[in-house]
Amino acid sequence: EVQLVESGGGLVQPGGSLRLSCAASGFSFGSYAMSWVRQAPGKGLEWVSGISGGGGDTYYADSVKGRFTISRDNSKNTLYLQMKSLRAEDTAVYYCAKDLRAMYFSDRSGFDYWGQGTQVTVSS
C-alpha cells in the first residue's frame, strides 16, 4: 500500500524557517517525480515545487522561488521542503504528491497519491 506521511509543519513567525518532510512507502520511491502542493485557507490547490526521481532536476512556482528548496533522500524514501523567509501568505496545508508514472519532470502527469497534509501557519 502506498503511503505518504508529511511532518514538520507548525507555527512560525514571519521571516522564519521550517523544513517539511514526507516519508514514502509502498512503492519504488526513486522511480517517481514528486511534488509539494499547498492549499491556503479558503483557497484552491497551488503547486509549489517538484523534483525528478533522481533528485537532479528541481522546479518551483514563482511565488516561492529563491525561498523554498525541494530535495529528496532516496536512501531514506523521504521528500523534503526547506522553507525560508516565510510570509503570512505561505500559511497553508502542505501536501506531498507522487507523479502517476514519471521519473523525469518532463514526462509529468497527474498525482496519483497524496499525503494527508501538514499545516504551516506563519504569524506573529
Place this chain on the structure above:
Amino acid sequence: DIQMTQSPSSLSASVGDRVTITCQASQDISKCLSWYQHKPGKAPKLLIFDASILDTWVASRFSGSGYGTDFTLTISSLQPEDVATYYCQQCGTLPITFGQGTRLEIQ
C-alpha cells in the same frame, strides 16, 4: 502561466442527476489534464488523467473528455458520497496549475 478556468464555481444537484463540470485552459495543453476530488480534511483523490482515463478504483459514473483547451468532467448519476470540491489540473507547461475548484453539493 497557463490559467485554468472551471465552471461553475459551485453546483447543487439531486441524487441521480447527471452533473457536468467544465475546465478551460488559456493555452493548448493537448491531453495533459487531470481531475481530482477533494473532501475537507482528506487528501485529494485522482479521478481522471490524460483527460479521459479513469484512475484505478474510481467509480465508472465518473468520466472525462476533451483535448487542447476545453475539458469536461461528468458524473453520470450523482451519489451522496460525491459531495466534494473538484479541481482540474494541467501538466502541459510549468508551472503546473489548477482550476479554482467547483464545490458540488446535494440538493
